[in-house]
Amino acid sequence: MSSEEGFDFPSDAWTEAFKDAVNGNERYREAGKPWIHGAVAMVVSADPALGLEHDMGMILDVDQGVCRGTTLVKGMDAVAETPFVIVAPYARWRQVIEGELDPIKGMMEGKLKLTQGNLPIMIRYVESSRELVTSAAHVPTRFRG
Amino acid sequence: MEPSIVLAPGASESGLCSMLATLIRQTLDEDAIKKKVVGRMIGRIAIVAPDLDQSLTLLFEGGRVELYAGIVGIPDITVRANAEWIMKMSLIETTPRLHLPDPRGKVAREVFGASRAGEIEVHASPASVPLLLRFTHLMSVV
Numbered sequence: 001m002s003s004e005e006g007f008d009f010p011s012d013a014w015t016e017a018f019k020d021a022v023n024g025n026e027r028y029r030e031a032g033k034p035w036i037h038g039a040v041a042m043v044v045s046a047d048p049a050l051g052l053e054h055d056m057g058m059i060l061d062v063d064q065g066v067c068r069g070t071t072l073v074k075g076m077d078a079v080a081e082t083p084f085v086i087v088a089p090y091a092r093w094r095q096v097i098e099g100e101l102d103p104i105k106g107m108m109e110g111k112l113k114l115t116q117g118n119l120p121i122m123i124r125y126v127e128s129s130r131e132l133v134t135s136a137a138h139v140p141t142r143f144r145g
Numbered sequence: 146m147e148p149s150i151v152l153a154p155g156a157s158e159s160g161l162c163s164m165l166a167t168l169i170r171q172t173l174d175e176d177a178i179k180k181k182v183v184g185r186m187i188g189r190i191a192i193v194a195p196d197l198d199q200s201l202t203l204l205f206e207g208g209r210v211e212l213y214a215g216i217v218g219i220p221d222i223t224v225r226a227n228a229e230w231i232m233k234m235s236l237i238e239t240t241p242r243l244h245l246p247d248p249r250g251k252v253a254r255e256v257f258g259a260s261r262a263g264e265i266e267v268h269a270s271p272a273s274v275p276l277l278l279r280f281t282h283l284m285s286v287v
Contacts, residue, residue: 105228109197110160119168120175120286123235 006142015072021138022067028131032065038083084117103133159214191220196227221273226265244282
């Protein structure tokens with residue numbers, strides 16, 4: 001799949017492209033500098049109607065404004081050791097990637113849920129968190145459904 | 146006595162209620178001083194977020210905090226602001242000893258500016274000022 005056609009979301013290729021998007025996001029590099037609290041996982045809830053039989057998690061190994069690596073994993077057990085886990089249905093992540101939903105506002109509305117991790121820290125670094133997630137908007141994406 | 150933070154029936158369906166309950170719980174877990182502060186808080190605080198089309202009421206009963214979706218009872222304090230400002234209010238810098246909003250802080254200045262511009266409305270009687278200041282301290286994550 002070439003990036004011009006878009007990467008399937010979620011997939012290993014999309015997750016790898018997300019890493020590049022995060023590292024290419026100048027605003028994240030700046031806002032994320034103080035972040036030393038560990039990896040963040042974005043989990044897409046299982047949705048058999050879309051061919052997602054399992055929850056799919058993209059783990060972002062972020063530190064001080066740099067994404068050192070990404071991993072696509074299957075199931076919530078695989079993110080059990082990840083310090084911060086944000087879970088949402090496919091449609092919500094699609095809205096985030098398409099720039100229609102601000103991730104922080106989405107969390108306040110309950111559309112995205114922080115199921116693991118320290119919320120005060122997430123809020124303390126709210127711009128870092130926002131820029132990290134919205135970096136996904138820069139990934140050419142092909143959606144299911 | 147350990148503080149207890151509970152969601153009223155139906156409040157778990159409100160994203161804002163769930164998020165604030167988690168925020169207060171985790172904040173108290175980390176801060177013994179804030180546990181004492183919440184023990185001295187008595188009254189109702191309503192938060193209205195027009196852009197989220199959500200509102201909630203926090204009922205403080207000296208160590209017990211119950212969160213309700215919507216406005217329940219007559220609030221002592223009402224805060225009306227969009228989501229972005231509600232979030233920023235948790236980032237207001239406070240003075241080290243008294244934990245009052247620090248007017249020299251960057252976020253504090255932004256929030257005061259938004260209040261003057263009418264983007265944030267706080268309705269409170271003079272008698273409720275101590276509750277408001279304790280609430281500011283409790284919710285501060287900086």
